[in-house]
Amino acid sequence: MLIAAVLGIAIDTWNFDPYGLILIVIALVAAGAAWFTEAGSTAAARLPLPTMRLAAGAVGSVLALLALVELLFDLDDLDDSGGILGLVLAVVVAAAAIAILLGALQGDPEARTRLRDSDMGTNVAAIGAGLILLAWLLHLTIGFWAFGPAAWGITAIVLAVVVLVFRDEIGTPFPAAWISVGLAVFTVWVAFGQWNALMDIGATRLELGLEDILPFAVYVVGIAGVLGGSLLVAMAGMRAAAGPTAPPAPPEGGTAA
Numbered sequence: 001m002l003i004a005a006v007l008g009i010a011i012d013t014w015n016f017d018p019y020g021l022i023l024i025v026i027a028l029v030a031a032g033a034a035w036f037t038e039a040g041s042t043a044a045a046r047l048p049l050p051t052m053r054l055a056a057g058a059v060g061s062v063l064a065l066l067a068l069v070e071l072l073f074d075l076d077d078l079d080d081s082g083g084i085l086g087l088v089l090a091v092v093v094a095a096a097a098i099a100i101l102l103g104a105l106q107g108d109p110e111a112r113t114r115l116r117d118s119d120m121g122t123n124v125a126a127i128g129a130g131l132i133l134l135a136w137l138l139h140l141t142i143g144f145w146a147f148g149p150a151a152w153g154i155t156a157i158v159l160a161v162v163v164l165v166f167r168d169e170i171g172t173p174f175p176a177a178w179i180s181v182g183l184a185v186f187t188v189w190v191a192f193g194q195w196n197a198l199m200d201i202g203a204t205r206l207e208l209g210l211e212d213i214l215p216f217a218v219y220v221v222g223i224a225g226v227l228g229g230s231l232l233v234a235m236a237g238m239r240a241a242a243g244p245t246a247p248p249a250p251p252e253g254g255t256a257a
Contacts (some may be wrong), residue, residue, distance in 0.1 A: 001096035002027035002058070003087045010060060012016045013086035014067060019151040022063060026115045030100045032058040037107075046187045049170045050108040055162045057101025059155050062133065064094035066154070070147045114165050121232030122164045125180065128225020136220035144201075153190035156183040160226055164233055175237025182229035187223050 004021035005011075014020050033052040055205060067089045071081060105111050118126065136154065139145040160180035167176035198216060202208040 001100070002031070004092045004096065004186050007193070008082065008086065008093065009091045011082035011086055011089075011122070013071075013082040013089055019063065019148050020191075022151055022155055025055045025139070026100075026119070027061040029053075030060075035101075042205035047167070048171070050104060050111070050160070051166045052171045053100065053237055054104035054108065054111060054166070055159055057097060057099075057104050058162055059158045060097030060160050061094070062154060063151055064090070064097045066106075066133075066140060066147055066150075068094050069137060071096055073141050082251060092242050111166070118165055119233065121177075121229045121236065123229070124163070124232065125161050125184075125229030127162050128222045128227075128229060129157050131218050131222030131223075131225060132157050135215045135222060137196045138211070138218070143215055144206075147192065150190075153187045153194075156187045157223070157226055160187075160230060164230060167233070167237075172185055175241065176232050177230055177234035177237050182228065184223065184227035184230050188227065191220060191223055229242050 002024060005027060007021060009016050009020040014023075031051055033047075033049045033056070036047070037049050037053075070089055071078065071090050073082075078084070081087075082089065103189075104239075132154065136147070136150060137147075138145055160183040163170060163176055163183070164181045167180075170176040170179075172179070195216065198212065200210070202212075
């Protein structure tokens with residue numbers, strides 16, 4: 001995957017920043033987590049290595065499949081993205097990312113149990129993430145958006161859901177779901193910039209239609225779902241950490257009701 005990612009940057013199939021950079025980081029994280037797991041390194045024993053591998057596979061799979069969709073729906077300009085070699089590299093990266101994800105799931109049987117038994121807040125966030133991916137599929141197929149600038153926000157959303165599902169494996173001094181809240185807030189900030197860009201395009205380049213506004217509305221609803229679900233889980237974690245409230249002490253000489 002790392003070799004394909006670097007070659008894709010070299011022939012302009014994708015840019016180094018942000019998509020190419022994220023691909024390289026994903027490949028390094030997955031390879032490092034796998035190596036430390038096999039080596040049984042005591043220095044990395046406290047790291048959530050299975051969760052890191054799964055996060056790398058999940059982010060890589062989502063981003064690589066969206067990048068492939070963009071290429072397939074823009075074949076007229078394929079020469080600007082490295083031609084046939086660029087398309088082959090996109091397929092290789094997508095296949096490698098999916099392999100990382102499947103390998104992480106196979107290596108951690110409890111992961112499938114956690115995915116199946118998620119709580120309400122996590123399920124709300126997962127539905128929100130699904131809406132975001134649907135929105136970007138619409139953007140890349142019937143809209144005019146380019147995938148590259150969206151990579152940061154999509155990465156943050158996928159990581160937010162992974163953190164929610166596997167929060168018990170992430171050792172933090174506070175409920176790990178607050179990390180998901182922060183990632184969702186970052187995506188809100190990214191969405192504001194994308195909305196401004198959309199309005200600028202509508203004012204200067206072309207007339208916006210329903211196929212432009214509706215996917216963005218779905219995108220916003222999805223972000224709200226991830227943020228709301230993350231807050232639900234984070235607040236529940238705070239209440240659990242605080243423990244049950246002790247009953248008031250009975251008055252002196254009396255008995256508790």
